[in-house]
Amino acid sequence: MRVTADRTVCIGAGLCALTAPAVFDQDDDDGLVKVLNPDPDTASQEAVREAVNICPSGAVAFTE
Known part of the structure; x- marks a missing residue:
């Protein structure tokens, strides 16, 4: 899996x-x-x- 934002x-x-804190964060x-x-x-x-x-805006995605 490859994650993008x-x-x-x-x-x-x-x-x-909140859902995947090991993968995503928010910029201070x-x-x-932030990935x-x-x-x-x-x-x-x-x-x-x-x-x-x-994600309400569709900003995050992944590919297998």
């Missing part, structure tokens, strides 16, 4: 960081998404899928 689309809702300056781990381990992958599904 489009900061130009992000609205700073923070659901990704602007509150937008902490673009290649998450197997244990984090379900949380990433959930974060992608609930």
Whole structure:
């Protein structure tokens, strides 16, 4: 799995960081998404899928 985020689309809702904190965070300056781990381990992958599904702006994505 490879995780990406489009900061130009992000609205700073923070659901990704709440759902998958090992993979996503919010930037301290602007509150937008930061990808902490673009290649998450197997244990984090379900949380990433959930974060992608609930992101209100569609800013986070993954590829297998």
